[in-house]
Amino acid sequence: MDLSKRQLAAMIDHTLLKPTAGTEDIRRLCIEAVRDGFAAVCVNPVHVATAARFLTGSPVAVCTVTGFPLGANTPETKAQEARQxxxxxxxxxxxxxxxxxxxxxDDALVEADIRGVVAAIKAVKQDGLVKVILETGYLTEEEKVRACRLAGQAGAHFVKTSTGFGPAGATAADVALLRRSIPAAMGVKAAGGIRTIDQALAMIAAGATRLGTSSGVAIVDGISSTPPAP
Incomplete structure (x- = not known):
């Protein structure tokens, strides 16, 4: 796959969700994101305002997580967290x-849960995006397909493979399944265990339109040293 460093970077959410992350770590993450042209930084909710301050005036978006990492919060809690x-x-x-x-x-509850977060975001930021993490390592193929359908019905913009804290990360097979199971207008974010340029390109070839990784710098540096395809 013939992608430039900038094209690849524009598909990456530069991620730092470690519980030990502090202000200096977030500052460094943001500096790297601006330098390399990543789509977004993905940080825990407590760091959103800090990241937004460091990224003022840049095209890099701030992404955060809700109901993370188990998904077991009440719908009201998830919506409030998203709104904040x-x-x-x-x-x-x-x-x-x-x-x-x-x-x-309980498809009605799953859909309402997602729909509440979508509504909460749009109440504050009309063009805000919601990505639904399925945690595919816990799901059967039928459950993955059903989750995709419910996410689409609820107005989500992406489905995402994994939190990175679950039993398995992203696979090309899962990415391809999710891509087939959602409307064309929705995106697929592959996340969980993506650390190399080869893994990143495999996910994109399978249908990923966004990648979540804490190894973004190494990945985009890797594409610079990858010889062109014959």
Whole structure:
């Protein structure tokens, strides 16, 4: 796949979700994101305002997480968390769906959970984006397809493979399945264990339109040293 460093960077959410991250770590993340042209930085909610301040005037978006990493918060809590994040400067929210409800077959609750976050974001930021983390490592193929359908019906903009804290990360097979299971207008974010240029390109070839990784700098540096395809 013939991508320039800038083209690849524009598909990456430069991610730092470690519980030990502090202000200096967030500052460094933002500097790297601006320098390399990443789509967004993805940080925990407590760091949204800090990241927004460091990124003032840049095209890099602030992304945060909601109901992270288990998805087991109440819908009201997720919506409030999303609303607060948008008010603090987040343009994108990656929410973990209610995995237990999905497995129970309670599709109405799963959809309402997502729809509440979408509404909360749009109440503050009309062009805000919601990505629904499915945590595919816990799901059967049928559950993955059903989750995609519910995310689309609820107005989400992306489905995402994994939190990076679950039992498995992104696979090309899952990315391809999610791509086939959502409307063309929706995106697929591959996340969880993506650390090399080869992994990144495999996810994009499978249908990913965004990548979530804490190894973004190494990945885009890797494409610079990759010989062109014959």
């Amino acid at each position: 994040a948008a008010s603090a400067g987040a343009a994108e929210v990656d929410m973990v769906l209610n995995i237990g409800a999905l497995k129970d077959g």
